[in-house]
Amino acid sequence: MTESFSVRVDRGDAVTTVTLTGEIDLTTRAAIDEAVAEALAEPRAPRLVVDLRAVTFIDSSGLSAAIVVPARAAEDAGLDFKVMSGPGATRALEVSGLDRFVQHDEID
Amino acid sequence: MGSVGAGAESWPSGFFESLVAHVDAAVICTDLAGALLYCNPTAERLYGIPAFEAIGRQSADLLGVEVSQKTRAEIGAALARGEVWDGDVSVTRPDGTTLILRTKDAGLYDTSGVLTGVVSIAIDVTERRRTEDELRASDARRNAMLEAGLDGIVSIDHQGLITEFNPAAEAMFGYTRSDVLGREMAEIIVPPALQSAHRAGLRRYLETGRGELLGQRIEISAVDRAGREFPVELAITRIDLPGPPSFMGSLRDISARRATEQALLDSREHFVHLARTLQSSLLPPVLPEVPGFDVAVGYRPAGEGDEVGGDFYDLFETAQGDWAVVIGDVQGKGAEAAALTALVRYTVRAAAMRADRPSTILRIVNDAILHQRVDRLCTVAYARLRSSSDDRVTATLSVGGHPLPLHARRDGDVRPAGRLGTLLGALADIALDDCDVELEPGDSLVLYTDGVTDARAAADQFGEDRLVALISRMASQSVTASELATGIEAAVAEFDDGRHRDDMAVVVLQRSNHPFG
Numbered sequence: 001m002t003e004s005f006s007v008r009v010d011r012g013d014a015v016t017t018v019t020l021t022g023e024i025d026l027t028t029r030a031a032i033d034e035a036v037a038e039a040l041a042e043p044r045a046p047r048l049v050v051d052l053r054a055v056t057f058i059d060s061s062g063l064s065a066a067i068v069v070p071a072r073a074a075e076d077a078g079l080d081f082k083v084m085s086g087p088g089a090t091r092a093l094e095v096s097g098l099d100r101f102v103q104h105d106e107i108d
Numbered sequence: 109m110g111s112v113g114a115g116a117e118s119w120p121s122g123f124f125e126s127l128v129a130h131v132d133a134a135v136i137c138t139d140l141a142g143a144l145l146y147c148n149p150t151a152e153r154l155y156g157i158p159a160f161e162a163i164g165r166q167s168a169d170l171l172g173v174e175v176s177q178k179t180r181a182e183i184g185a186a187l188a189r190g191e192v193w194d195g196d197v198s199v200t201r202p203d204g205t206t207l208i209l210r211t212k213d214a215g216l217y218d219t220s221g222v223l224t225g226v227v228s229i230a231i232d233v234t235e236r237r238r239t240e241d242e243l244r245a246s247d248a249r250r251n252a253m254l255e256a257g258l259d260g261i262v263s264i265d266h267q268g269l270i271t272e273f274n275p276a277a278e279a280m281f282g283y284t285r286s287d288v289l290g291r292e293m294a295e296i297i298v299p300p301a302l303q304s305a306h307r308a309g310l311r312r313y314l315e316t317g318r319g320e321l322l323g324q325r326i327e328i329s330a331v332d333r334a335g336r337e338f339p340v341e342l343a344i345t346r347i348d349l350p351g352p353p354s355f356m357g358s359l360r361d362i363s364a365r366r367a368t369e370q371a372l373l374d375s376r377e378h379f380v381h382l383a384r385t386l387q388s389s390l391l392p393p394v395l396p397e398v399p400g401f402d403v404a405v406g407y408r409p410a411g412e413g414d415e416v417g418g419d420f421y422d423l424f425e426t427a428q429g430d431w432a433v434v435i436g437d438v439q440g441k442g443a444e445a446a447a448l449t450a451l452v453r454y455t456v457r458a459a460a461m462r463a464d465r466p467s468t469i470l471r472i473v474n475d476a477i478l479h480q481r482v483d484r485l486c487t488v489a490y491a492r493l494r495s496s497s498d499d500r501v502t503a504t505l506s507v508g509g510h511p512l513p514l515h516a517r518r519d520g521d522v523r524p525a526g527r528l529g530t531l532l533g534a535l536a537d538i539a540l541d542d543c544d545v546e547l548e549p550g551d552s553l554v555l556y557t558d559g560v561t562d563a564r565a566a567a568d569q570f571g572e573d574r575l576v577a578l579i580s581r582m583a584s585q586s587v588t589a590s591e592l593a594t595g596i597e598a599a600v601a602e603f604d605d606g607r608h609r610d611d612m613a614v615v616v617l618q619r620s621n622h623p624f625g
Contacts, residue, residue, distance in 0.1 A: 059558070063485070064483075064485050071535070072534075095509060095511055096509040097530030098531070
């Protein structure tokens with residue numbers, strides 16, 4: 001069920017990106033929490049992006065770990081927070097009302 | 109001296125020479141001073157001394173015979189009385205090896221009966237003694253095992269009569285060994301209900317040589333002297349001896365293990381019971397009658413029922429005389445999820461007593477969760493049912509992060525009701541709407557949690573489209589609220605093959621044709 005899951009953190013000067021792949025649920029929560037903590041560690045870029053474009057499924061635990069937790073942390077730290085959505089996450093983001101964080105213009 | 113045997117008067121010539129030369133016993137002859145007078149070929153071989161070197165020398169030095177002073181005195185005394193001494197003596201040969209020789213010493217007497225020398229006849233019993241020692245040692249080991257073993261050992265012969273009953277068996281059954289030796293085992297330790305089966309099994313083995321229980325470890329009941337039946341683990345082996353078969357049973361009292369197993373089972377049942385009780389405290393024990401509506405619910409907790417799920421629903425009358433139906437999903441499971449579920453459910457009820465707009469009620473809930481600082485999310489769909497004087501019924505929906513309820517018309521038209529809003533407990537600033545839907549007689553409002561749409565079969569998900577199609581088909585067949593709820597539950601269970609890895613809740617409100625209110 002979660003064999004396709006992976007998480008990666010890319011730290012840059014301008015932006016830190018957490019890229020998630022595969023199925024995101026309760027079983028992947030700890031790994032995501034760890035990655036988000038790593039992404040937020042000092043010194044950090046002023047912008048935090050969570051990339052969900054390669055996600056195939058995400059449930060409420062996944063939304064909590066991948067969006068709510070970093071969104072709150074980014075707000076506390078004064079960072080810009082955006083989510084890049086894909087086909088496997090769009091519906092969950094719409095239903096949860098967390099689509100407000102979705103970045104619509106492509107960035108590089 | 110004893111008898112020399114029949115025919116001794118006419119020994120053929122050469123008889124003695126041939127006898128001593130070929131007999132498989134060492135024969136030596138010494139004088140009273142101990143000097144060796146004769147030794148036969150077997151003696152040469154056993155003592156390891158060539159005769160030509162030995163004759164005339166002191167046998168005690170020569171032969172390596174280890175005999176204590178006491179034994180030497182005994183031998184002297186026996187010979188003086190005209191008797192034969194016999195006993196085992198140890199001999200160390202020139203090459204250092206040791207033999208045990210079973211020896212007979214007999215006196216040589218002259219015609220007047222005076223002792224003149226000694227004839228010593230010996231056979232090698234080294235191997236036999238070793239075997240005997242080993243047997244003794246193995247007996248000792250066996251006895252030690254019988255004596256000190258923790259397992260009860262009960263042996264029986266082919267008639268089922270007890271031949272061995274060790275101290276552990278004595279302690280286990282309350283009989284002493286002497287009480288039960290020779291008595292039928294079936295009578296003593298087999299519960300009455302099993303006695304005939306035991307006897308039949310033994311008989312069958314004796315007839316056919318086949319024993320189902322031999323070599324197996326089984327759990328069975330035994331009975332002690334006081335008549336108490338208790339569970340034992342039993343292994344029966346056939347004792348490998350010639351003659352009629354006999355058997356050894358090794359028994360272990362497993363009452364304590366059974367009690368532990370039972371306690372574990374009880375505590376798990378207790379835990380499941382607690383979880384169910386807690387779960388049911390989070391759901392209305394009885395659905396209230398909602399005037400003008402038929403109401404049905406479907407609820408299925410995830411897993412084995414030993415965890416409190418996060419799905420809940422509620423149905424109550426508000427202070428304004430409207431009816432509210434709520435469905436929600438608290439992220440996670442277990443006690444913390446249950447605590448948040450309780451908070452949400454009672455906050456909704458309390459908020460509905462002072463606020464009218466569904467979105468306001470959900471904002472109060474959002475604030476309450478944020479205020480509690482529980483790091484958990486919650487999704488809620490709230491519908492307020494209000495009738496007007498012209499018998500119209502309006503459902504006003506506010507939805508926070510939850511799948512939109514479905515509005516099904518009698519003609520099979522099904523569409524989402526309300527607008528998606530932000531889930532609760534995550535953010536202070538949330539987007540929530542209030543949307544009105546008119547409910548005609550026969551219309552149904554189906555509220556559900558994502559356990560329905562997220563149900564999985566391989567890579568496939570039950571999904572919203574499948575749910576809409578299912579409800580549409582049922583609605584066009586004029587099904588009741590209860591048929592709708594059970595139909596959805598059954599379809600999901602069939603889809604995910606009963607794995608239900610997530611909770612699932614469904615609430616169906618169907619407007620009847622009776623007037624509302």
